[in-house]
Amino acid sequence: MISAAISTSIDQCTKSLFSDLGLPCPADLTIAIEQPAQLEHGDYATNIAMQLAKLLRKAPLHIAEALKSKMEADAELMKVIQRVEVAAPGFLNLWVDWGRWAAAEIGGEAGVGAGATSATQPFQNGKVVIEHTSINPNKSAHIGHLRNSCIGDTLARLLRRTGNQVEVHNYIDDLGNQLADTVVGLQQVQLDGEHARFGDFCWDTYAAVNKAYGENPALLEERTRVLHALEEGGGNVAWLGLLVAERIVREHLAEMRAFGIKYDLLVWESRIVREGFWQAAFDLLRQTPQFALETDGKLAGCWVLRETEAEAADAGAADKAEGTDSAGDAYHKDKVLVRSNGILTYTAKDIAYHLWKFGVLGIDFRYQPFEAEVWSTQPTGEAAPFGRADMVINVIDHRQSYPQAMVKQALAVLGYAAQAERLRHVGYGVVSLSPAAAQELGLDTSAGKASYAMSGRQGIGIKVAELLDRMEGVIDAKRSDHEGLASREIAAAAIRYYLLRFSLLTEVVFDIAQATEVTGNSGVYLMYAHARAASILGKAGVVEPLAAPAFAEPEKAEHALLKQLADWPDRLAAAARELTPHTLCSYAHELAVLFNNFYGACPILKADAESKAQRLWLTAKFQATMADALGVLGLPAPSRM
Structure with missing residues (x-):
């Protein structure tokens, strides 16, 4: 990297300048290198001389001239730099010798990103586990899920490209409310009509059962019964839930494969519960003063993870800054991991999962192939070197920041502060529908909103498979040459790029016409x-x-x-x-x-x-x-x- 060569030279020249003056060089000096917008200001520039002015008590121009002389004497730097100039009030502007750059290794094929490799590894010589997708296995995937997968897959490609060992997980929540709702729906709701795929049938079933809950609240008791049955395993309901989940996961993997998205391991939540992973985490947590069984109040009978003194101080400072008072707010204080009815929260299982991810839980899964190149946790499988991460990256909706913070807190409480520091949550904004897309789905757009939210419970959204079919048709109709890349491949690439190009926390308002444009940022x-x-x-x-x-x-x-x-x-x-x-x-x-x-x-x-x-x-x-x-x-x- 040219900028790395410049930065190294400036660092050495700055240290030499301090040494010449008999002064200690500050250890925290940040050297900023930029590419000026105006070509007359050079190919690269730095304001380091202005940064040093106060420390050295000299004029920036004087410092810049001294650094310029030292840089021109740096034979390694001058292999690629044509000239260095000083500009008021103290900039150092550098021009590249493009012929030398092109001929040097830094400009050859090996140089495209190669210089970035070691400097960008999140954990030097370590293993990065990236968890993404993690869709509830109860219905077809929609474009909000696809944004998660595209972000996660791109991060995996990016980190591999920059020299990291990467392992990709897809967490399958086969014990959650959503799967329980679909199971209840399959048992209690009668649906008519044709469906191309099982996931599409479950899409309508899930919407129908949520409508039925509103009409018959007593049906919610059936959901609780199903949740218990799914956690216990072995019975008719548990087998039905497993069959539904496995069938839909296979459909999800096929949908993602069309976008070039791959996984190394499927981690099933049921295995965390049934094979003692949560019990092992529970036993560890019980040894800490922050984890306790509540005996009175509205959380009586619940196992909670209490906030630490540091958290309490942070929360109090935040409340004071905002002019609020959350002294009795359970959101801050009482983090329920096991409900009074014995059902585990999602976060409880996630804590156990992350202790395993970092290789500190003391037990391991067994594994077997699920489909080509994808493994799955399975008690009748074999041992394999999954997990044992040095860094963990979770791609999860930004609205899940609080549960992610709970996982980080649990790691720290258990004495794994280093692992907590190496747990990264990559949050992202939701995907909604443009008025045109909403209208295509038959939604009422008379309110004139800028965007329309999707809702699985109401059956509102664009399914991934249907979107790809529609986009393929749009691309096919637009193109005059059909001899090149297949329209379906172009459509998948157009969708993927559209979902990636927005900054992570931006709400993406999906519009088919914009995503298929052949000009602009597409x-x-x-x-x-x-x-x-x-x-x-x-x-x-x-x-x-x-x-x-x-x-x-x-x-x-x-x-x-x-x-x-x-x-x-x-x-x-x-x-x-x-x-x-x-x-x-x-x-x-x-x-x-x-x-x-x-x-x-x-x-x-x-x-x-x-x-x-x-x-x-x-x-x-x-x-x-x-x-x-x-x-x-x-x-x-x-x-x-």
């Missing part, structure tokens, strides 16, 4: 740019990787594209460090725009020999970098659309 636009580059190289007869040419002074469009290409390792590193897939979408879109600008401004195949060699190399470099970015985002890199 997956289709990115794939077209890659296909255009492939076409140019094909017409030029390029079949082998091109050697870097002797670079002439690049034109403005070439220069802008070069800077963006050089920035890929930094952007890849930042996305891995911050766990932000949407920043990769921004990078890829900017790259496609700059390549198309370059294509429009600079003749390639009809250029003179020197310019043609340079521009073909740039085109090949763009294609390789875009293919890398598309691969991390989980999109195809087609040679023809």
